[in-house]
Structures are given as structure tokens and as C-alpha cells.
Amino acid sequence: MAKLLHPKATAVWLVDNTTLNFKQIADFTGYHELEVQGIADGDVAGGVKGFDPVANNQLEQEEIDRAEKDPLYKMKLKFNPAALDEDKRRGPRYTPLSKRQDRPAAILWLVKFHPELADSQISKLVGTTKPTIQSIRERTHWNIQNIQPIDPVALGLCRQSELDAAVAKAAKKQDAVMNDDERRKLVSTEQSLGMEAEPRLPSAIEGLETFSLSGSSRDEDEEKKAARKDYSDADSFFNLPDESSDDDDEDDDRK
Incomplete structure (x- = not known):
């Protein structure tokens, strides 16, 4: 071809x-x-x-x-x-010497933003080895503190179409239910740009989705019942004790 x-x-x-x-x-x-x-x-x-x-x-x-x-x-x-009869390229991608120092940054970007990609796919995209990918995944790379994630497409290590094809292939292997954020990571750039944004609650009220006012309604019911009590006479209003019982106690003390 x-x-x-x-x-x-x-x-x-x-x-x-x-x-x-x-x-x-x-x-x-x-x-x-x-x-x-x-x-x-x-x-x-x-x-x-x-x-x-x-x-x-x-x-x-x-x-x-x-x-x-x-x-x-x-x-x-x-x-x-x-x-005619041109053989298909096999093995890892050849990376020019001028761009080989950018490969760790590209690997870190792929590991961070596309964790669904297998090591073999990352190796094919940026032309690296599996031990290097594993060391960056486990953060044991000798220069991990100075590596910043950079899009491999922006670095010129692969094409956007190749990255989209690898992500789409990895998406087919996952059968788990995904939310919108995870689904956007597993589709092409054109599809993700066309997706509608998922409605979200403001961060200030997150965690209050199951909050109910049942406790406050009980307090209101008790206040209403207390207001309905009959306070037509002074004794019930001030909750005064019976005089007969007090007199009996005083008589017993005198004896």
C-alpha cells in the first residue's frame, strides 16, 4: 500500500x-x-x-x-x-533522538488521563518499553519528581487519530458502567466535544442530596400540640401544685 x-x-x-x-x-x-x-x-x-x-x-x-x-x-x-507489497511496520515506533527526552512526559500523560490503555498500546503510541511505563505507573522512575504530563500529540510523538483509535479499542474491552467523565476519556475528540455536559450540584451543597426535614417537622408538631393546650384557669397555666397536699405536709411537720 x-x-x-x-x-x-x-x-x-x-x-x-x-x-x-x-x-x-x-x-x-x-x-x-x-x-x-x-x-x-x-x-x-x-x-x-x-x-x-x-x-x-x-x-x-x-x-x-x-x-x-x-x-x-x-x-x-x-x-x-x-x-506494492510494502510490509506493515512492526514493533515499537521509532522516536527521533531529539524527542526521546519527551517520552516520559507523554507516558505520564497517558497513564494519568487514559488509565484504560494497556502498556502495549502506550508502547506502540510513543515508542517506549514496558519497564519504563511500569516505572512511571509505580512512580519509581529516577526522574519522576521533575516529569510533567504533556499530551503526546502536542509533542509530536503520535497522531491524534492514532490516540483516538487506541482509546476506542480500549473502550470496547471495558464492560463496566461509566459516568460521563469516564466516558469522555474513552471516546474520540470529536465525539467528546459533541457531548452535553452532565448536570451537577454546586460544590457548596454536595453531600446534602439525601437531607430531609423530618426532624424539624417533628419539632413543629410538638410546638403546635403545646399551643393547643387549655390554659383557661390560672392553675393550669402556671402549673401550680395542689394546696391540699401542701397543707397535709405542713400538718405532719408540726406533729
Whole structure:
């Protein structure tokens, strides 16, 4: 199967030299639509020189012209006979020397925000080994105190589409019931952005969901009963003792 050479540089060239939309460029280069938008905004691929796919015999100019007229058209890579029977890449991803120091930060980000990912998936995404992943999970890495979690897509260690595919694959293996926050971690970026926010109680009244006013209602009932008592005579109102009993006690003392 034919593969595109220098996809990021090709995406830069298409953004600068064509009127294609982000979706068309993302479909052709294999990047996520948000990454292409980041290239157009200057947040991604800073300093990367554009790679002309037409001049390098990877794309026909007719494909670009047709795609510019039809926003829904997907461009096709030019047929390359030398790419027939090309073996699929196996083993961990190769990471350039300039980015290898960023791998612990990417691993920590994946472990923190996507704990459902298996070590084999993380190893394939960022090109690392399972002992390194295990040491970061258990916080026994020699430099764990200085490692800050950073998105591997932002570091250029993997593509957003690859991360979304790994997360979706891990989601299928989990049968447990999940809340909205956990479900957003297991879906793609486009799906999570389209989800409605889960209604929540303000933090000031959390824990009072089962609070009832049964105790206060009992106090009110007792007050009402006390108010209904008959205080028509002075003795019942002041709760005075009987005079006969007091007189009897005084007579007994005198004897």
C-alpha cells in the first residue's frame, strides 16, 4: 500500500498553497482535523518547511483542482508501483533522538488521563518499553519528581487519530458502567466535544442530596400540640401544685 512521504510537511504545503478545507487535508495526510487547524493557526509544525506533493510525484494537480471545487471530495494518492507489497511496520515506533527526552512526559500523560490503555498500546503510541511505563505507573522512575504530563500529540510523538483509535479499542474491552467523565476519556475528540455536559450540584451543597426535614417537622408538631393546650384557669397555666397536699405536709411537720 502506498504511503505519503513527509505527511506533516505536505499538510503545511497544502494549507499554504491551496484552498482545501481542514477535513480534506486531514483525510489526505492522515492527521486529525484539529491538528491541521493548528498548523493553519501556527500552533503546530512551527518551522516545518512545506513539501510539494505534486512536484514530488505523490499527487496529481487535477486531484487538488477537483477537491477545491467539491468540499466533500477526498483526494487520492498517486499510484506508486514501488509501494506494492510494502510490509506493515512492526514493533515499537521509532522516536527521533531529539524527542526521546519527551517520552516520559507523554507516558505520564497517558497513564494519568487514559488509565484504560494497556502498556502495549502506550508502547506502540510513543515508542517506549514496558519497564519504563511500569516505572512511571509505580512512580519509581529516577526522574519522576521533575516529569510533567504533556499530551503526546502536542509533542509530536503520535497522531491524534492514532490516540483516538487506541482509546476506542480500549473502550470496547471495558464492560463496566461509566459516568460521563469516564466516558469522555474513552471516546474520540470529536465525539467528546459533541457531548452535553452532565448536570451537577454546586460544590457548596454536595453531600446534602439525601437531607430531609423530618426532624424539624417533628419539632413543629410538638410546638403546635403545646399551643393547643387549655390554659383557661390560672392553675393550669402556671402549673401550680395542689394546696391540699401542701397543707397535709405542713400538718405532719408540726406533729
